[in-house]
Amino acid sequence: MGKNKDKEFVKDITKMEDDFPQWYTDVIKKTDLVDYSPVKGFMVIKPYGYALWENIQSFLDRRFKETGHENCYFPLLIPESLLNKEKEHVEGFAPEVAWVTHGGDEELAERLCVRPTSETIFCSMYSKWLTSYRELPYLYNQWCSVVRWEKTTRPFLRTSEFLWQEGHTLHETAEEAQTETLKMLSVYKEMAEDLLAIPMIVGKKSEKEKFAGAESTYTIEALMHDGKALQSGTSHNFAQHFSKAFDINFQGREGDLEYPHQTSWGVSTRLIGGMIMVHGDNRGLVLPPRLAPIQVVIVPIAQKKEGVLERAEELRKELASKGIRVKLDDNVNYSPGWKFNEYEMKGVPIRIEIGPRDIENGVAMVARRDNLEKGPVELDGIGDGMVKLLDQIHDDMLNRARESRDAKTFTFETYDEFKQKMEETPGFAKTMWCGDRACEESVKTETGVSIRCIPFEQENLGDVCPFCGKPAKHMVYMAKAY
Amino acid sequence: MGKNKDKEFVKDITKMEDDFPQWYTDVIKKTDLVDYSPVKGFMVIKPYGYALWENIQSFLDRRFKETGHENCYFPLLIPESLLNKEKEHVEGFAPEVAWVTHGGDEELAERLCVRPTSETIFCSMYSKWLTSYRELPYLYNQWCSVVRWEKTTRPFLRTSEFLWQEGHTLHETAEEAQTETLKMLSVYKEMAEDLLAIPMIVGKKSEKEKFAGAESTYTIEALMHDGKALQSGTSHNFAQHFSKAFDINFQGREGDLEYPHQTSWGVSTRLIGGMIMVHGDNRGLVLPPRLAPIQVVIVPIAQKKEGVLERAEELRKELASKGIRVKLDDNVNYSPGWKFNEYEMKGVPIRIEIGPRDIENGVAMVARRDNLEKGPVELDGIGDGMVKLLDQIHDDMLNRARESRDAKTFTFETYDEFKQKMEETPGFAKTMWCGDRACEESVKTETGVSIRCIPFEQENLGDVCPFCGKPAKHMVYMAKAY
Numbered sequence: 001m002g003k004n005k006d007k008e009f010v011k012d013i014t015k016m017e018d019d020f021p022q023w024y025t026d027v028i029k030k031t032d033l034v035d036y037s038p039v040k041g042f043m044v045i046k047p048y049g050y051a052l053w054e055n056i057q058s059f060l061d062r063r064f065k066e067t068g069h070e071n072c073y074f075p076l077l078i079p080e081s082l083l084n085k086e087k088e089h090v091e092g093f094a095p096e097v098a099w100v101t102h103g104g105d106e107e108l109a110e111r112l113c114v115r116p117t118s119e120t121i122f123c124s125m126y127s128k129w130l131t132s133y134r135e136l137p138y139l140y141n142q143w144c145s146v147v148r149w150e151k152t153t154r155p156f157l158r159t160s161e162f163l164w165q166e167g168h169t170l171h172e173t174a175e176e177a178q179t180e181t182l183k184m185l186s187v188y189k190e191m192a193e194d195l196l197a198i199p200m201i202v203g204k205k206s207e208k209e210k211f212a213g214a215e216s217t218y219t220i221e222a223l224m225h226d227g228k229a230l231q232s233g234t235s236h237n238f239a240q241h242f243s244k245a246f247d248i249n250f251q252g253r254e255g256d257l258e259y260p261h262q263t264s265w266g267v268s269t270r271l272i273g274g275m276i277m278v279h280g281d282n283r284g285l286v287l288p289p290r291l292a293p294i295q296v297v298i299v300p301i302a303q304k305k306e307g308v309l310e311r312a313e314e315l316r317k318e319l320a321s322k323g324i325r326v327k328l329d330d331n332v333n334y335s336p337g338w339k340f341n342e343y344e345m346k347g348v349p350i351r352i353e354i355g356p357r358d359i360e361n362g363v364a365m366v367a368r369r370d371n372l373e374k375g376p377v378e379l380d381g382i383g384d385g386m387v388k389l390l391d392q393i394h395d396d397m398l399n400r401a402r403e404s405r406d407a408k409t410f411t412f413e414t415y416d417e418f419k420q421k422m423e424e425t426p427g428f429a430k431t432m433w434c435g436d437r438a439c440e441e442s443v444k445t446e447t448g449v450s451i452r453c454i455p456f457e458q459e460n461l462g463d464v465c466p467f468c469g470k471p472a473k474h475m476v477y478m479a480k481a482y
Numbered sequence: 483m484g485k486n487k488d489k490e491f492v493k494d495i496t497k498m499e500d501d502f503p504q505w506y507t508d509v510i511k512k513t514d515l516v517d518y519s520p521v522k523g524f525m526v527i528k529p530y531g532y533a534l535w536e537n538i539q540s541f542l543d544r545r546f547k548e549t550g551h552e553n554c555y556f557p558l559l560i561p562e563s564l565l566n567k568e569k570e571h572v573e574g575f576a577p578e579v580a581w582v583t584h585g586g587d588e589e590l591a592e593r594l595c596v597r598p599t600s601e602t603i604f605c606s607m608y609s610k611w612l613t614s615y616r617e618l619p620y621l622y623n624q625w626c627s628v629v630r631w632e633k634t635t636r637p638f639l640r641t642s643e644f645l646w647q648e649g650h651t652l653h654e655t656a657e658e659a660q661t662e663t664l665k666m667l668s669v670y671k672e673m674a675e676d677l678l679a680i681p682m683i684v685g686k687k688s689e690k691e692k693f694a695g696a697e698s699t700y701t702i703e704a705l706m707h708d709g710k711a712l713q714s715g716t717s718h719n720f721a722q723h724f725s726k727a728f729d730i731n732f733q734g735r736e737g738d739l740e741y742p743h744q745t746s747w748g749v750s751t752r753l754i755g756g757m758i759m760v761h762g763d764n765r766g767l768v769l770p771p772r773l774a775p776i777q778v779v780i781v782p783i784a785q786k787k788e789g790v791l792e793r794a795e796e797l798r799k800e801l802a803s804k805g806i807r808v809k810l811d812d813n814v815n816y817s818p819g820w821k822f823n824e825y826e827m828k829g830v831p832i833r834i835e836i837g838p839r840d841i842e843n844g845v846a847m848v849a850r851r852d853n854l855e856k857g858p859v860e861l862d863g864i865g866d867g868m869v870k871l872l873d874q875i876h877d878d879m880l881n882r883a884r885e886s887r888d889a890k891t892f893t894f895e896t897y898d899e900f901k902q903k904m905e906e907t908p909g910f911a912k913t914m915w916c917g918d919r920a921c922e923e924s925v926k927t928e929t930g931v932s933i934r935c936i937p938f939e940q941e942n943l944g945d946v947c948p949f950c951g952k953p954a955k956h957m958v959y960m961a962k963a964y
């Protein structure tokens with residue numbers, strides 16, 4: 001009977017096998033994560049969606065501080081002349097910035113762009129501040145929103161405004177900058193795996209795919225249910241590109257004038273879109289326990305019967321005392337069946353049902369959202385049991401995501417085989433590559449598939465580039481991407 | 483000797499008696515709270531300044547959640563047509579908004595304003611979402627930055643961009659909206675007193691001073707060292723002004739279509755400016771302990787001597803284990819004297835000096851920033867002692883601020899006496915007032931003094947308005963204001 005009801009309640013969610021983009025849109029709308037705003041391409045992040053971002057922020061902010069970083073806040077508006085200082089950077093961003101031309105009734109002497117990213121304004125201040133090697137490193141981060149004018153948008157994945165953090169650091173030496181770049185990439189990977197339960201491929205971007213103005217860009221890449229990749233976080237080593245363009249320098253140990261080495265790194269609300277497309281199913285969201293705003297929901301059965309609500313409240317308190325984010329839903333306007341479906345759709349990791357007979361038997365029914373398993377659990381000691389179960393669910397979700405990704409990862413012999421597999425069973429293609437940008441571009445133009453990264457974990461899959469026949473230089477992961 | 487050094491190091495801070503605005507500017511620059519950005523009127527909030535904001539955020543966010551509110555995020559850009567929907571609101575804000583006219587290379591069909599506040603965009607979504615009384619109340623808040631084009635700016639106090647939070651709530655009844663308005667005002671007052679150690683006058687704004695579009699505005703007002711008032715937080719009851727303008731309605735309990743009652747409330751980084759001007763002195767910042775990023779700094783003396791750094795580190799651990807934000811400064815590039823001055827200027831509430839002789843005697847020297855008292859404290863049990871001392875410092879700072887405010891609060895008999903006192907010993911003037919806007923405006927035009935609020939705690943000071951001679955209606959607080 002519960003099953004029938006399920007179907008009834010989730011009938012508005014398109015099946016992902018039928019239409020994956022529509023499934024995604026249905027899920028985020030039905031579960032109240034976001035809504036479209038009156039400005040095209042801009043989204044409203046509703047409380048249930050924002051709570052996910054708060055948990056990501058909280059995890060990362062702690063790790064940033066543990067790794068010596070401090071938060072700050074730089075202005076939203078950047079003068080056009082600053083944006084223009086680094087050539088590759090302005091070429092990369094100018095086409096997609098929003099321009100402020102008037103303040104009140106007055107036309108501005110110089111246009112200001114709404115920050116699409118803040119390298120240029122950080123650099124302008126760093127240039128003013130830095131004097132000696134003794135002040136280095138600068139390890140600053142800011143949490144803010146950025147605007148990039150996009151033609152086609154999809155909530156969380158690509159929107160004209162999004163929330164993110166951007167770290168901007170300066171270092172005395174090239175080695176220190178490289179260490180920082182990789183350290184923050186590893187913090188992102190740790191967050192993805194330990195919080196979002198998403199396994200990541202970690203590596204370096206090709207020259208073509210790197211950030212506008214960077215010496216090198218590193219990335220964490222995840223694979224979605226539909227076989228498309230999502231770039232989930234990037235860390236850039238700028239070397240001295242910006243410090244020279246912005247005249248940031250300092251007196252070095254030997255008394256010489258030196259240019260610092262710079263990094264920047266960021267993740268955004270895009271991670272939420274990735275989490276949905278890695279874990280979600282046809283019933284809706286499946287939230288990894290450490291991310292879930294509600295980790296356990298308690299649904300009382302026959303709650304008007306004597307003692308049920310009291311016992312349910314006792315249970316709520318016990319779980320809360322174990323540090324679990326728990327909600328007791330005693331709303332009388334909705335039936336238990338309605339609630340089961342609602343919290344299933346919203347991806348709450350554990351549902352506990354407790355009714356008069358359960359209480360008599362000293363048990364409660366515990367249902368897992370991730371694998372839909374359900375069974376009785378003794379009330380005695382259930383608090384510690386749920387703490388363990390939440391960890392178990394996290395591990396299971398991470399493992400399933402890894403298995404699913406690996407099952408969608410393929411190798412191939414010929415370009416034709418590549419095209420066929422990418423069409424029929426899309427996913428990550430692991431392949432050797434010649435390292436030539438022209439080769440990479442022609443594959444992308446012909447197939448829409450791009451090099452996602454040159455992974456740190458290289459494998460030797462052969463000697464030639466299957467696309468052009470030239471000698472192979474790197475092993476790469478390729479995929480269609482969001 | 484320490485004293486002499488002090489003077490040397492803080493020579494760059496102008497004395498507040500000589501030039502209060504310059505003292506303020508010196509303090510915020512020397513203590514690395516902010517810097518001016520390349521865009522006039524926009525400031526960079528540096529890590530030490532941002533850490534203050536993080537502590538305010540953390541206090542308030544917890545209280546908002548405890549009072550049932552949820553965070554969300556609404557778009558930065560608002561279409562001009564939305565801003566125009568509520569007549570008083572657009573008149574209040576249009577002159578000071580920044581306009582986005584281009585996205586990339588394209589001119590927009592409709593101008594977008596960078597949010598000066600978000601009532602209009604919240605209302606546009608609320609109008610779409612709300613259907614039934616069952617969904618009420620809506621209790622939403624967002625943390626973000628807003629832009630208001632200002633001609634003259636001063637860091638924290640008045641800047642063209644500032645950080646704030648804005649709560650936007652909807653309620654079924656007028657009573658509930660009024661309760662919410664006052665509840666959030668009391669949360670602000672609690673934050674000001676318990677975190678910032680600033681006593682607040684709490685009351686209602688006059689019609690002239692209320693928020694553009696509000697039915698009534700409530701405020702918390704603080705008095706600065708220089709006798710000027712700072713509006714430190716406001717809470718507005720909109721009644722149905724916006725819900726009617728934006729067509730927000732719902733099916734009520736009786737099946738009728740009804741308009742919800744609305745509130746909004748906000749505080750900003752302006753609070754930091756107020757905190758500086760209430761507690762600071764000629765040596766720099768004096769931070770209230772619960773707000774201070776570093777609550778206790780440990781300065782080792784003769785730190786190269788055996789055992790000193792080890793004991794200092796042990797002490798650091800003990801204080802940290804008590805939940806104290808403690809820093810051990812063992813930097814060898816600076817002398818203890820330099821450090822004393824540095825942390826004094828930065829307002830760190832407690833400094834502990836520990837050297838070889840102290841260790842031998844089982845004591846450390848403890849110096850309070852607020853009253854500059856210094857003396858030995860036994861190392862045994864010092865952790866608990868410092869926890870208590872931090873609370874004591876908080877209480878003492880709050881009391882001193884209250885005494886200072888009360889000493890600057892005066893009554894008067896005649897308009898001439900008012901003008902003279904406001905000129906010679908500026909502060910809060912407590913007076914009866916007729917309630918007429920024309921009377922209020924003429925006083926403001928002539929003297930620059932405004933009605934800060936009609937306090938909840940009314941006193942009967944007489945029967946006539948000393949400005950115009952008409953019968954008195956309310957007791958009010960008046961002051962020149964930031």
Ligand SMILES: [Zn+2]
Pocket residue numbers: 433434435436439440465466467468469470
């Ligand atoms: Zn090739």
Ligand SMILES: [Zn+2]
Pocket residue numbers: 915916917918921922947948949950951952
């Ligand atoms: Zn009057």
